[in-house]
Amino acid sequence: MANTDKFEMIAKMYDTAERIHIAKVSSDAIREYLVDAKHKNAIDFGCGTGLVGMNLLNDFHSMLFLDTSINMINQVKQKISDFNIQSADTLCFDFEQEGLAELNADYIFMAQVLLHIPDVEFVLSRLFDVLNEGGHLLIVDFNKNENIVSNIVHNGFDQDELTDMMTKIGYRDIQSKTFYTGSKIFMGQDASMFVLYSQK
Template identity: 30%
Template sequence: MTTQPTQLDAAHFDSKARQWDDNPLFRERGLKIADAIRQAVPLNRGMTALDYGCGTGLLSFPLKDELGAILMADSSGGMLEVVDEKIAAQGVTNMTTLQLDLMADPAPTQRFDLIMTAMTLHHVPDTDRILSIFHDLLNPGGYLCIADLDQEDGSFHGPEVDVHHGFDRAELSRRAAQAGFAAVQFQTVFSIAKEHDSGTQDYPVFLMTARREDA
């Protein structure tokens, strides 16, 4: 993976927000990751959660009835507008939104029992720093759930997008442990098939779960 990619401009995601939920692959991916979190973490209505890089909420909405307060955070105002509309349309009472880039903005003062993020980590320039911030934002015993791409050859986004080319699981596990996390585990939850000139290529998506165990 590249060492210091730049984040995609929020305007890129703003422009795609209105059509995001029309993509059945995005919807299915969100449901599969949500189900994997449901199986890996003992969710309950007393848990506070942060969905970082929430997009239009395709990960959190399936879990909203199994969690307490959920903070939906994203750097894209356009994505958050869609989330706000869905919250209003569905009468959801335990979700709030916040425009947030943890690489540039102050971290929230509140602490969480669960932090989840889907297909966001490879857009974050400094992996070690974001893992450390996540650790600080969790209550002792809290869970971190990261869904992202396995290490790939750069063809998922293409050369014009400067992001991490997925993650080696052993290396990411080491980085998570270095940030203070324990009980790091991985499972494959989804696979994205993309057509290239050379044929179809599959890109596995993992879920990494870990815990903050210190007081």
């Protein structure tokens, strides 16, 4: 994934009060769409230090924390060890580089991950293949923000455009809504966040 180098450097200092708060509202937004998840397995895709996934651990049967940054994964491993969590595992892997045929999940969620992925359609197609039939992909990210000018991240997403792209890939029952607005939460700019639900 793009920006892995940056995340390698900030892994140990990543869990700031603001990020913990954003993770909490993000996981609450994801939880609204979970159905019978206690018997299902999930992937926290682009998990970072696992802030969102840790909030949702008790909602699933098991969870795989997946990220391209080994330092981020090591932070998750430490949390799993510290809290003696039995239902979680970790994987350091880059979906943009190679496929992982044996990987599958009932739920995949990604929070503030898509904006770091150069080829969004490619990765969403890969994730579609990983989902079990009837599985669910949940995306939390920023709404498109014209005030953001960056050559390292997308400046957010238009929910309708993202829905169209995902429909072409094969996702169905897509619904999305804006659920949070915050001050200076995206590259120093005020921004709003959406949650998008879809099914395979």
